[in-house]
Amino acid sequence: MVITDSIATFGKYCLFIKRIFTFPDRWHVFFNRTIAEISKLGIDSIPLVIIISLFIGAVITIQMQLNIMSPLIPSYSVGLATREIILLEFSSSILCLILAGKVGSNIASEIGTMRVTEQIDALEIMGVNSANYLVLPKIVAFILFMPVLVVFCMGTSLIGGYLIALFTDMIPVSKYIYGIQTLFNEWYVWYGLIKSLVFAFIISSVASFFGYYVKGGALEVGKSSTNAVVTSSILILLFDVILTKLLLQ
Amino acid sequence: MIQVKNVNKSFDDKTILHSVDATFYDGKTNLIIGQSGSGKTVLMKSIVGLVTPEEGEILYDGRDLLQMDSKQKKELRKEIGMLFQGSALFDSETVLGNVMFPLVMFTNMTQAEMRDRALFCIERVNLKGADKKYPSELSGGMQKRVAIARAIAMNPKYLFCDEPNSGLDPKTSILIDELLSDITHEYNMTTIINTHDMNSVLGIGENIIFLNKGHREWVGDMSQIYTSDNQPLNDFVFATDLFQEVKNFISSKR
Numbered sequence: 001m002v003i004t005d006s007i008a009t010f011g012k013y014c015l016f017i018k019r020i021f022t023f024p025d026r027w028h029v030f031f032n033r034t035i036a037e038i039s040k041l042g043i044d045s046i047p048l049v050i051i052i053s054l055f056i057g058a059v060i061t062i063q064m065q066l067n068i069m070s071p072l073i074p075s076y077s078v079g080l081a082t083r084e085i086i087l088l089e090f091s092s093s094i095l096c097l098i099l100a101g102k103v104g105s106n107i108a109s110e111i112g113t114m115r116v117t118e119q120i121d122a123l124e125i126m127g128v129n130s131a132n133y134l135v136l137p138k139i140v141a142f143i144l145f146m147p148v149l150v151v152f153c154m155g156t157s158l159i160g161g162y163l164i165a166l167f168t169d170m171i172p173v174s175k176y177i178y179g180i181q182t183l184f185n186e187w188y189v190w191y192g193l194i195k196s197l198v199f200a201f202i203i204s205s206v207a208s209f210f211g212y213y214v215k216g217g218a219l220e221v222g223k224s225s226t227n228a229v230v231t232s233s234i235l236i237l238l239f240d241v242i243l244t245k246l247l248l249q
Numbered sequence: 250m251i252q253v254k255n256v257n258k259s260f261d262d263k264t265i266l267h268s269v270d271a272t273f274y275d276g277k278t279n280l281i282i283g284q285s286g287s288g289k290t291v292l293m294k295s296i297v298g299l300v301t302p303e304e305g306e307i308l309y310d311g312r313d314l315l316q317m318d319s320k321q322k323k324e325l326r327k328e329i330g331m332l333f334q335g336s337a338l339f340d341s342e343t344v345l346g347n348v349m350f351p352l353v354m355f356t357n358m359t360q361a362e363m364r365d366r367a368l369f370c371i372e373r374v375n376l377k378g379a380d381k382k383y384p385s386e387l388s389g390g391m392q393k394r395v396a397i398a399r400a401i402a403m404n405p406k407y408l409f410c411d412e413p414n415s416g417l418d419p420k421t422s423i424l425i426d427e428l429l430s431d432i433t434h435e436y437n438m439t440t441i442i443n444t445h446d447m448n449s450v451l452g453i454g455e456n457i458i459f460l461n462k463g464h465r466e467w468v469g470d471m472s473q474i475y476t477s478d479n480q481p482l483n484d485f486v487f488a489t490d491l492f493q494e495v496k497n498f499i500s501s502k503r
Contacts, residue, residue: 025354118337125297125409126351127326 013209019131020139020205033137034144041103041138041204042145046152052098053091053153057160060085065170078171079179082161084188091153092192093240096199099149100232104207107138108228111211112221120212135208139201146200147193154192191247198243199236206232250275251296251407251439256305258291265291266302267463276437278430278453280444283460284485289443290411292460296441297331297409298322309407327355330400332410336392338384338399344371345380348398355403370398374428390421394428401432408433410442414449422446426453447486450474459485 024030064078064085111134114120123130158180165176210228214220251273258266265288273279281289294300296307298314307314309325317325338347348367352358358366371380374394384392393413400408410429414422430453433440442449450457454471461481469477474486 029353117335118333119339121299122331122333122337122339124299125326125329125331126354127323128354 037141053156054160057157061161061164076175076179079176083180086157087188092195105225107207108211108225112214139204142204143200150196252308254306256302258302277455279456280454287460288463328406330405334412336396374398408440414446
């Protein structure tokens with residue numbers, strides 16, 4: 001029963017995606033909506049990204065210092081390990097898990113509320129492809145802006161580590177800066193960015209799907225929002241494994 | 250004119266509409282009435298295409314909705330305006346933005362022309378000066394009037410209203426009824442109103458279809474209701490003492 005339900009839901013999701021990816025009725029409306037969504041989903045997320053990245057970058061640096069403290073390991077390794085963790089996993093996967101909560105719930109509740117208040121029916125009655133009109137700008141905007149958030153996250157996390165080096169005596173600043181530059185592999189940045197694009201699509205499309213097909217009232221909108229976050233988080237973890245295998249091996 | 254022929258609709262083995270036949274005329278306020286759960290909303294959603302019946306025909310001036318492809322449906326929908334029970338205004342748009350929305354999406358008017366048309370519609374529903382307000386700043390009655398303005402912005406041939414008086418006080422309900430009736434006659438639209446408000450039934454019902462447990466039970470106009478001997482209709486319309494008194498008074502005058 002669970003398997004057939006899952007297959008049915010996946011089929012419904014595929015049909016939903018097909019409805020989304022059609023040409024917009026009015027390109028200028030699509031463009032304006034995309035700009036508005038970049039502001040709402042992307043720019044409004046920057047403060048959260050900065051705060052989280054700064055603290056997590058600092059914590060990773062402290063933990064690296066405490067865990068690899070050995071006379072046999074050079075002290076610049078703290079910066080190197082911090083950088084690798086941030087580039088490979090934190091700035092893409094962990095950040096997207098956090099954004100799945102913020103952006104995913106925002107999208108699911110917004111579209112879900114439009115569904116239960118008949119605003120989506122109103123669009124359909126007018127002859128507007130509601131899935132395309134409402135969801136495509138969100139997906140495009142989030143995918144376009146996600147690399148910006150990831151780069152912000154990478155930079156701010158490294159600054160978080162730098163502040164630890166600057167204000168504590170755990171690691172000399174010069175060693176930290178040397179560490180974050182040593183053995184730098186540019187591909188790791190691209191790897192993080194590529195993963196984040198896939199995760200951005202998962203977050204925006206899955207959250208839209210749960211919101212779009214909500215039935216009932218306020219209670220169901222809340223449930224759909226929770227389901228959207230849980231499902232997109234699981235999918236992010238799943239695709240993290242797949243993409244890591246594909247891109248890093 | 251919209252004709253509904255032999256429409257059947259079920260949900261999960263429960264039949265909601267049983268071979269419903271109905272005709273809705275141009276330039277008239279056509280009312281679908283019935284108790285809660287009688288199938289009014291399902292019938293209206295079937296007519297506008299939000300629900301697909303298992304059987305039957307829905308003819309818009311001879312064009313069968315159920316035989317149309319998606320392109321034809323899209324064209325037809327430009328001829329349809331709909332007023333939803335909860336108004337269904339877009340929260341993020343102002344009154345002007347809401348009324349302009351269908352014009353932006355489906356016409357090639359200039360910005361100035363769209364604005365003029367939208368302001369005309371806003372004035373037509375007596376909301377002059379409210380164009381910059383957001384739906385959350387309006388009362389229920391004003392929201393309904395904005396929804397009417399949006400519905401008529403494209404000058405539709407067919408206007409659908411789902412419970413236009415729900416949640417409104419009697420005085421505002423009468424204003425909304427009068428507005429719908431006036432607009433219908435002014436633009437010669439085929440207006441279908443789904444209601445269980447007796448003031449509407451007895452005030453503006455020019456063609457009334459009474460649904461009972463998914464069956465079309467009775468058809469007539471507001472004057473015929475007083476003399477009908479259809480028991481389910483009488484039980485529904487004259488359920489309150491007040492309307493029973495009205496019926497007795499009118500019967501004694503005849």
